[in-house]
Amino acid sequence: MRRFVVAALMTVTAQAVQAADMPDLTNLPILRGAVRDGLNTSIKNWQGYYFGGQYGYSSTNFGTPGVLSALDSLAGNTSIAAVSTLSGMQFNDKTTASAWGGFAGYNAQWTDVVLGVDVNYNFAGQQVSYVVNPAFRTLVSGPSTYNTTTSGAATMKITDYGSARFRAGWAIDCFLPYATVGVALGRADMARTINVSGTVDNGGGPVPYSATGVETKPGAFLYGYSYGGGLDLAMYKGLFMRAEVEVNRFTSAWGMEATVTSARVGAGYKF
Numbered sequence: 001m002r003r004f005v006v007a008a009l010m011t012v013t014a015q016a017v018q019a020a021d022m023p024d025l026t027n028l029p030i031l032r033g034a035v036r037d038g039l040n041t042s043i044k045n046w047q048g049y050y051f052g053g054q055y056g057y058s059s060t061n062f063g064t065p066g067v068l069s070a071l072d073s074l075a076g077n078t079s080i081a082a083v084s085t086l087s088g089m090q091f092n093d094k095t096t097a098s099a100w101g102g103f104a105g106y107n108a109q110w111t112d113v114v115l116g117v118d119v120n121y122n123f124a125g126q127q128v129s130y131v132v133n134p135a136f137r138t139l140v141s142g143p144s145t146y147n148t149t150t151s152g153a154a155t156m157k158i159t160d161y162g163s164a165r166f167r168a169g170w171a172i173d174c175f176l177p178y179a180t181v182g183v184a185l186g187r188a189d190m191a192r193t194i195n196v197s198g199t200v201d202n203g204g205g206p207v208p209y210s211a212t213g214v215e216t217k218p219g220a221f222l223y224g225y226s227y228g229g230g231l232d233l234a235m236y237k238g239l240f241m242r243a244e245v246e247v248n249r250f251t252s253a254w255g256m257e258a259t260v261t262s263a264r265v266g267a268g269y270k271f
Contacts, residue, residue, distance in 0.1 A: 044174050044234045046114045051104040052242065052268025054120065058099045059261045060158065062128035064090050066255030071132055071152045071192060078213030079196040081139050081146035088132040088152075099124040099262060101160075103242075105167065107270070114169040114176060120246075121162035122264075128256060130154045132194075146209065148198030154191070156256045159219075161186030161248055163226040176232040184248040186222035191215070192254060222258070224250040238270040 068086050075082035105118035132152040139146040165182030194213040199206035230244025248260040 043112060043171050044176070045109065046107045046169075046171055046176055046232075046234075046270065047109040048238075048271050049104075049106050050238075050240075050268050050270040051102070052240075052266050053100075053102045054122075054242065054264045054266030055098070055100045056262055056264025057096060058122070058124050058126065058263075059094065059096045060126040060128075061094050061259045061261075062090070062126075062156070063093075063252075063257045063259075064128070064130045064154070064255060065257070066252055067130050067154050067192075068132075068255070070255040071154060071194060074192060074213045074215060075150055075152065075194040075196065078194050079148075079211035081148040081198065081200070081209065081211070082150050082194065082196050086132045086150065086152070088130055091129040091131060093128070095126045095128070097125050099264070101162070103266065103268065107167075107169075109171065112171045114167075114171055114178070116167045116169075118165045118167045118180065118182075119162065120165075121160065122262065123160045124158055124260075126258070126260070127155060127157035128258070130256070143203060145201045146198060147201075147206070148196050148209065150194065150196050152192065152194040154193075154254065154256065155189075156253070156258070157189045158222070158250075158258060158260065159187050159189060161222070161250075161260060163246065163248060165226060165228075169232070174234040176234075177229070178232065179227075179229045180244075180246065181227045182225070184222075184224040184226040184250060186224075186248070186250055186258075186260075187219050188217075188222055188253070190217040190220050190254055190256075217254070220253060222250040222253055224248060232268075240268055240270060242266040242268060 099122040101122035103120035107116040163184045165180040169176045169178030197210040200209040226248045228246030233241045243265045246262050250258045
């Protein structure tokens with residue numbers, strides 16, 4: 001009887017040791033049907049601060065809805081012989097130029113949803129020119145008679161611009177498609193000139209007459225709004241690539257306005 005009990009105990013102990021050495025197969029997908037989350041890679045972690053550089057091209061559509069009124073006001077301040085109603089032509093309503101700059105921001109992540117703030121800054125060189133067509137006018141002012149031609153021009157060159165944006169994205173594996181909306185800020189070198197030339201007759205015959213008005217605003221600030229979208233692609237550790245399109249709409253300044261559409265690529269690093 002004692003031998004039987006000892007043999008039974010030894011058998012049970014050997015089976016327990018063998019079972020402890022075997023791997024746990026309960027989490028294998030073959031034993032769990034179609035559910036594979038036990039072996040799937042986790043969603044990429046996009047949370048944290050990041051920064052990077054970017055390069056691309058910008059296409060700018062210019063408008064000059066109020067430039068004639070602004071030039072007419074300058075002409076009136078320049079000479080009493082200026083033409084009161086001017087007409088003109090916008091020489092370049094659309095320009096394309098390369099642009100380069102940088103970006104930085106912060107992401108907060110809730111499972112698949114990524115929300116954050118982002119700023120970017122770009123150097124560019126788009127310009128619009130508006131030239132007033134000459135207009136002839138005879139003006140009698142008291143005892144003097146003026147026969148004059150008025151001409152003028154206005155220019156705006158955008159030197160740099162950027163935006164501060166809210167960003168919303170959806171994490172898909174190593175991809176992060178996103179949309180943005182925010183405010184835009186830019187700088188432009190602006191100038192406008194008026195030339196009034198002709199003759200003036202004070203009773204002794206016509207004599208040459210001319211007057212010039214010039215106003216400049218180097219580094220003038222432009223304000224507006226921005227919207228766009230893009231895609232971030234996680235590469236290695238914190239390194240990621242970016243491709244995006246953004247539209248910046250700047251409000252009128254001196255009667256001129258601009259819409260800058262940018263397509264760019266970049267690379268960044270997330271901490």
